[in-house]
Amino acid sequence: MKTTVLLNGKQPHICLPKLVLFYDVNGTYGAFSNLAPYPIEQDGVWWPTVEHHFQAQKFHEPSLRERIRQLPFAEQAAVMGRSRHFLLRPDWEDVKYEIMRRALYCKFTTHAPIRELLIETGEALIIEDARDDYCWGCGRDGSGRNMLGLLLMELRTVLQQRER
Numbered sequence: 001m002k003t004t005v006l007l008n009g010k011q012p013h014i015c016l017p018k019l020v021l022f023y024d025v026n027g028t029y030g031a032f033s034n035l036a037p038y039p040i041e042q043d044g045v046w047w048p049t050v051e052h053h054f055q056a057q058k059f060h061e062p063s064l065r066e067r068i069r070q071l072p073f074a075e076q077a078a079v080m081g082r083s084r085h086f087l088l089r090p091d092w093e094d095v096k097y098e099i100m101r102r103a104l105y106c107k108f109t110t111h112a113p114i115r116e117l118l119i120e121t122g123e124a125l126i127i128e129d130a131r132d133d134y135c136w137g138c139g140r141d142g143s144g145r146n147m148l149g150l151l152l153m154e155l156r157t158v159l160q161q162r163e164r
């Protein structure tokens with residue numbers, strides 16, 4: 001049997017947080033993707049995207065990092081960074097979240113329009129809708145850790161407090 005609960009004869013009003021989903025760089029919030037073309041400067045060097053920088057940091061070998069930095073497309077950087085032809089730095093799992101945090105800070109403090117876009121999401125839940133990524137994204141079934149979304153929301157709080 002279907003039951004409808006009425007409060008004072010009205011439908012109950014439930015406040016749900018706004019949801020901001022992103023994945024495709026051409027979508028409304030595509031700028032939040034690490035593949036979006038917003039260059040960052042890290043340690044005195046410019047990187048075409050956060051993805052280029054993040055993928056290159058998987059390796060200690062400077063020439064390999066530079067090869068990744070020079071790749072024309074972020075997707076190519078991701079393929080190379082994920083390749084197991086190259087030796088992954090042994091501490092990668094320990095350092096990767098801090099590397100991402102720093103890179104995101106740089107991205108959103110360097111580019112004012114996307115900083116405002118992030119701030120204007122207010123208190124929305126931000127989710128990287130990456131079906132194959134259960135670490136940075138929400139995964140196919142929503143059970144992913146959504147670490148990129150969490151770091152973006154953490155950064156948003158910092159930026160919002162700074163603007164007050």
Ligand SMILES: Nc1nc(O)c(N)c(N[C@@H]2O[C@H](COP(=O)(O)O)[C@@H](O)[C@H]2O)n1
Nearest residue numbers: 023034035051081082130132133136148
């Ligand atoms: N656009 C896009 N496609 C995918 O297949 C993805 N997994 C992601 N997520 C991004 O991938 C980066 C991390 O990947 P690895 O840790 O090297 O597997 C990170 O930028 C995620 O946001 N995005």
